[in-house]
Each structure stands twice: as C-alpha cells, then as structure tokens.
Amino acid sequence: MxxxxxxxxxxxxxxxxxxxxxxxxxxxxxxxxxxxxxxxxxxxxxxxxxxxxxxxxxxxxxxxxxxxxxxxxxxxxxxxxxxxxxxxxxxxxxxxxxxxxxxxxxxxxxxxxxxxxxxxxxxxxxxxxxxxxxxxxxxxxxxxxxxxxxxxxxxTLALPPHVAAVSGLNAMAHAVEALYAQDHDPLALLIAGEALDALATNQTVRHQRPGAVHPPAAHLRARTRGAGLRRPAPLRASTRPDPWHVSSPGRVGPVAGPGRPPVPRRTPWRPDDVAGTKSLHSYGGHHA
Missing domain, CATH: 3.40.50.1970 (Rossmann fold)
Incomplete structure (x- = not known):
C-alpha cells in the first residue's frame, strides 16, 4: 500500500x-x-x-x-x-x-x-x-x-455545438492531466476516470442533440468531479512559452513532433495501490 x-x-x-x-x-x-x-x-x-x-x-x-x-x-x-x-x-x-x-x-x-x-x-x-x-x-x-x-x-444549453465541442474537449484534457500529474493520488485518479467516462459518453450526444438537457448536465457533473482534483506540477511564474507544448484550448501536455524530444511514457498511480479500491486499468477510466 x-x-x-x-x-x-x-x-x-x-x-x-x-x-x-x-x-x-x-x-x-x-x-x-x-x-x-x-x-x-x-x-x-x-x-x-x-x-x-x-x-x-x-x-x-x-x-x-x-x-x-x-x-x-x-x-x-x-x-x-x-x-x-x-x-x-x-x-x-x-x-x-x-x-x-x-x-x-x-x-x-x-x-x-x-x-x-x-x-x-x-x-x-x-x-x-x-x-x-x-x-x-x-x-x-x-x-x-x-x-x-x-x-x-x-x-449551457445556449452554447453553439462547435463551442460545446471545444469546451468539452478542454474539460477532458483537464481530467487527463490528473492521470499523470506530479503529485497525483488515488482519489484524484478515480474521479478523473469517472469524469472522462461522462465526458466521452455525452460529448457526441451533446453535438448531435444541442438542446438535450442530459448531456450538458453530465458535462457539468464531470467538471465538478475532475476539475478540482487536477494536481499538475507546481507552476512557477514565467513569461517564457514552453516550446514543447501546443498552445490550444485542448492542450494536455507535451506533444512529440519534428525537432521535438520524444515524450516519455508516464505511468499513473493505480487505485489498487491502496487497499480496498478497484483497479483503473486504462486512461479512459474503465474499471476492471
């Protein structure tokens, strides 16, 4: 443990x-x-x-x-x-x-x-x-x-579908950050997985049925689960851009490409490291 x-x-x-x-x-x-x-x-x-x-x-x-x-x-x-x-x-x-x-x-x-x-x-x-x-x-x-x-x-019902899509992907990026953050913990990992499940499941429905109430509700519930549990490495005040990150609404971390260093694979905590919890075997939040 x-x-x-x-x-x-x-x-x-x-x-x-x-x-x-x-x-x-x-x-x-x-x-x-x-x-x-x-x-x-x-x-x-x-x-x-x-x-x-x-x-x-x-x-x-x-x-x-x-x-x-x-x-x-x-x-x-x-x-x-x-x-x-x-x-x-x-x-x-x-x-x-x-x-x-x-x-x-x-x-x-x-x-x-x-x-x-x-x-x-x-x-x-x-x-x-x-x-x-x-x-x-x-x-x-x-x-x-x-x-x-x-x-x-x-x-959120008045959000145009394209805005809802970009904003929803941004929310997913935030939940993903909890999976590889420097000071992550099992509770954050579990909740981030649930947030990703809710967002991934409802994002398509939100786009296809803009007036549907359930998808926006699920999106917001996911925000309450995932956003506050994000624990990235402490940020230092800086005015220099990071050349290894994409500057976009969906930025989730370092991106490999021409002239860029390879991205190291990060292994997040598994909740089964703590007694009595289920294992989260994928970044998508699916439980065994």
Missing part, C-alpha cells in the same frame, strides 16, 4: 437546473450585500439577467472581461468594484470572466462567486494566468480559489 496526501477543495458547489435563481442567497451566505457582476462583452445579456436576480444586492455590471486576463482590464475592474462599493464579485461566463474574477479577488480580498456557462473548469482551480506587455504569467495561488460555484445546466 502506498501512502499519499490528498488536498480537498474549499469551494462550495451548487448544481442543478435553474440554480442561478438562488444566486442572491449565495451572496448573502457569504456575508456580502453588494455584488458586482463580471462578464465578457458577448455575455452582457446574461450578466444583466444575473444583476436582476440579485435585486438590491446588485452593485452593477462590468462586461469588459477578455481572454488571458489582461492586467489593464483587471485594473479597470478593480476600479469599478471600488466605485460601486462592492464587497464581492459574481463572474458569469467561461474562463475569461472567471479569470477576471480571480484577478479582482486577489487584489481586493473580496469573495468570488461564479456562474459558469462553459466546461472550462477554471472555477475549480487555484490557477491564475495574466497578461501584460505581451507576456503571460501563470501562478498557483490559494487566494484565488472561489468561495462558491453555481452550476446551472440551463446556462
């Missing part, structure tokens, strides 16, 4: 259909009473809907979130938070809005709540990537962990 250490999540997760209707209760549960809603320009409509749901708790909407979390945009958002007298932020959208929420929370100490609309998974990790002067810095910071994540299946 191998010894291991597993770090659980501190984020509260609310999952279901129509759960966004309780967003005001989640803000109150954190002891907050002034929430600024964050979104990208393309999701302004959803941001204003959330503002309406917040009622008197709404401090306004900041809809300038951008990919890769530019520091200049973050500074504007922090100014909007202070001008509105907000004591928390509610991010509505995918990785761009949630990344901005993390950056704002880091600079203000305010609570951060998310209403994800994609399967990106940023809401369940302590990773913050920011860009400034054309360079990107990525850090792991416990301070940016969200306080509450509200998964509402209804918010």
């Amino acid at each position: 191998r010894a291991f250490a597993h770090r659980g999540q501190v984020t509260k997760v609310v999952f279901g259909t129509g759960t966004r209707n309780g967003i005001a209760d989640e803000v109150r549960a954190l002891g907050c009473d002034r929430a600024l809603v964050l979104s990208t320009p393309g999701q302004t409509g959803q941001a204003h809907e959330v503002r309406e749901l917040l009622g008197p708790l709404a401090a306004g909407v900041f809809d300038q979130a951008a990919p890769h979390t530019p520091v200049a945009v973050t500074e504007k958002a922090v100014g909007a938070v202070r001008a509105a007298g907000a004591d928390c932020v509610v991010a509505v959208g995918g990785g761009s809005a949630i990344g901005l929420g993390k950056a704002v929370a880091l600079r203000t100490g305010h609570a951060h709540i998310a209403l994800p609309t994609t399967y990106a998974g940023s809401e369940m990790t302590p990773v913050l990537g920011e860009t400034q002067g054309g360079a990107k810095t990525t850090r792991r910071l416990p301070e940016v962990l969200l306080r509450t994540v509200v998964y509402d299946v209804d918010l």
